[in-house]
Amino acid sequence: MNEIGKLFIVPTPIGNLADITHRALSVLSEVNLIAAEDTRHSQKLMQHYAISTRLISLHDHNESQRAKQLIEKLKLGENVALISDAGTPLISDPGYGLVNQCRETGIEVVPLPGPCAAITALSGAGLATDRFRFEGFLPVKAVAREQALESLKAESATSVFYESPRRVLATVKLISKVLGENRPVVLAKELTKTFETFYTGSAEACVAWLEEDTNHQRGEFVLMIAGEKRDQTQVSPEALKLLTLLMKELPLKKAAAITAEQFSLKKNHLYQLGLEL
Template sequence: MIESGTLFIVATPIGNLEDITHRALRILGEVDLVAAEDTRHSQKLLQHYSIATRLISLHDHNEAQRSKQLIEKLTQGENIALISDAGTPLISDPGYGFVNQCRMAGIKVVPLPGPCAAITALCAAGLATDKFKFEGFLPVKAMAKQQALQKLLVETMTTVFYESPRRVVDTVKQVITELGSEREMVLAKELTKTFETFHSGTAQACLNWLEADTNHQRGEFVLMVAGEKPNQSEVPAEAINLLKLLMNELPLKKASAITAEQFGLKKNQLYQLGLEL
């Protein structure tokens, strides 16, 4: 039995329809209404699982108006599930304004965890995951995209982007221009689907792969750009040796802190170096 007047944020499959939790299916079947980004798209998911709950649209173009209508229903005791076309709602998808207003109105908001393309791609990419940045979609305009990528010149964390098939080649070319042809990156496409593909290498190698076959450019992409690697030449050999010794006995974070204090270096720099070692 679910509490009346609750908004549920429900993650849905990003490709493979089996990637949905039992709890998500139960909630989708029990709520009074499902607010979806594209009702025609989401209807296929509900039909697949024989869920008859009524759908209503909530997308970028009607969110302001629709939010008022849905909040009124929630305050009257109806339960509503919010879903996006795929993955976790609000992550580069509509819904922020609606959820924010629900919180301000004192409406209970309950998240149901599940698929997210960024996390799905990152966990299998082989890039550093101790820290990462999620940037969503890069700007469409060339100057804004250039400025966004320039910020990664000294970024040591892995950065995750979403990209469309028609812009992916241009984006990788700009990565080469701004960050260099040797910057490591991973392209993930068609996640959880039949033709799921991961391609990793230098930015130039990834561009070559994309341009080698137009089929490589099809599907929605997650682009993951490796962080700038610490320059070992800036770290004394004695510090590197001590770090290696300590890493055999202690967690990397502790080993980095001790080495940094001993040689007057930055802990983050040594931590990144430890990951490379």
């Protein structure tokens, strides 16, 4: 009986081909099959590194059917690598269905670390990174997009989105309208490529920058919005309720730390409040 194969999740460069890891190249060379979002696009990477492994397509429109085929191959002992056009598979890219079915079937899934546009942009944006909220692409329909941004009004964590060149101006205008002209925003585009650009400013300033030159709207964007600044000494009724409940079961110091993390408050202030209670 054949040993069951493994599914490898392999991140690929988001621009600069030199960003691929030695381990990723080794896996792509040694597996029996590579499932790629766009085989024509991925073929350029394979040719660059002289990798001759056979490519098969797996994208949004055929994932359900293709996943069944790939699982059969994995059960027969073949190893398969999953890649997307750029970055880490499944992060706003296809692959969830395949990975989910592999897990349910008992097939080992081996994720490799590597390039991811959201993390790359966030690390160089100068915004808070202790907490962040990745939203992928905003909804296409106008009403749904506005509702998605409305939900961020009280969000204290940095919000991270992907955006296309043809929609980026409209999206930043909507951010200015919904979250306020002064909300800090960072636009990162063409990451790791020749014309990599970071622009930092208020939502209003970002709109002006995009409008002043159509070249500023070219390229794939990672759009980051600073979180809403909260008064960390003002404790909401919900936070006070949680602190009170936790104090019954835990030491005050631990109860204050948990509540502080949950509501983005200062734990020392909560500790003092707990003493008063």
